[in-house]
Amino acid sequence: TEANTSAEGGTLRMGTNATFPPYETVDENNNVVGIDADIAKAVADKLGKELEIVNMEFDSLIPALGADQIDIVLAGMTVTPERQEQVDFTESYATGIQSIIVPEDSAIATVEDLADKTVGVQTGTTGDIYCTGDLGEEHVQRFESGVVATQALVNGQIDAVVIDNEPAKAYVEANQGLKILDTEYAVEDYAAAVKKGNTELLDQVNSALEELKADGTIDEIIANYIHE
Ligand code: GLN
Numbered sequence: 001t002e003a004n005t006s007a008e009g010g011t012l013r014m015g016t017n018a019t020f021p022p023y024e025t026v027d028e029n030n031n032v033v034g035i036d037a038d039i040a041k042a043v044a045d046k047l048g049k050e051l052e053i054v055n056m057e058f059d060s061l062i063p064a065l066g067a068d069q070i071d072i073v074l075a076g077m078t079v080t081p082e083r084q085e086q087v088d089f090t091e092s093y094a095t096g097i098q099s100i101i102v103p104e105d106s107a108i109a110t111v112e113d114l115a116d117k118t119v120g121v122q123t124g125t126t127g128d129i130y131c132t133g134d135l136g137e138e139h140v141q142r143f144e145s146g147v148v149a150t151q152a153l154v155n156g157q158i159d160a161v162v163i164d165n166e167p168a169k170a171y172v173e174a175n176q177g178l179k180i181l182d183t184e185y186a187v188e189d190y191a192a193a194v195k196k197g198n199t200e201l202l203d204q205v206n207s208a209l210e211e212l213k214a215d216g217t218i219d220e221i222i223a224n225y226i227h228e
Pocket of ligand 1: 126
């Protein structure tokens, strides 16, 4: 095949961290699947590009954008002021909530109750950023994924896990004896991110997302995975 040098064609390389159900997980064939993969595929189709998904640690995603190893991040990534200094975010395509997971018999019932406890988080996530800011370094234990953090909770090594609500539901379902508190730590916007200054791709992706929202595709994709 011939190299395609036009704006259309080529590959859209999406970075993600596939430990985040139902936004991204790895299926039995080792493919990354989930809401973000489906949205990215729909966006790539609109752009006339092939989608390639690169699975990496969550805290490697922004550096990988900066190093041109990937073109776009879709990873249930929350828009924060600090990240906005490093990347350009698209329009938001979903809402997330930072939830608190505790053992069923835990005395922890509110955000305030976390004050003198040890809380598990996924490294570099907003759960990490908020808990480190609110509770102090000494009260936070960082893990490579929410799955590993939840395992530490099950093993009694930590008192709670602060993590996004949808993966929290999946982790609680997969383990005995855990519950999610009704109280919310924070409500957030998820967006895709491109390298800072890549306005061409940013505009293309925003147009695609706008169309996919208007025609119901985004709602449909999310409803395929999240059944309220
Ligand atoms: N929404 C959280 C964040 O952006 C967690 C994302 C993730 O773990 N994939 O920090």
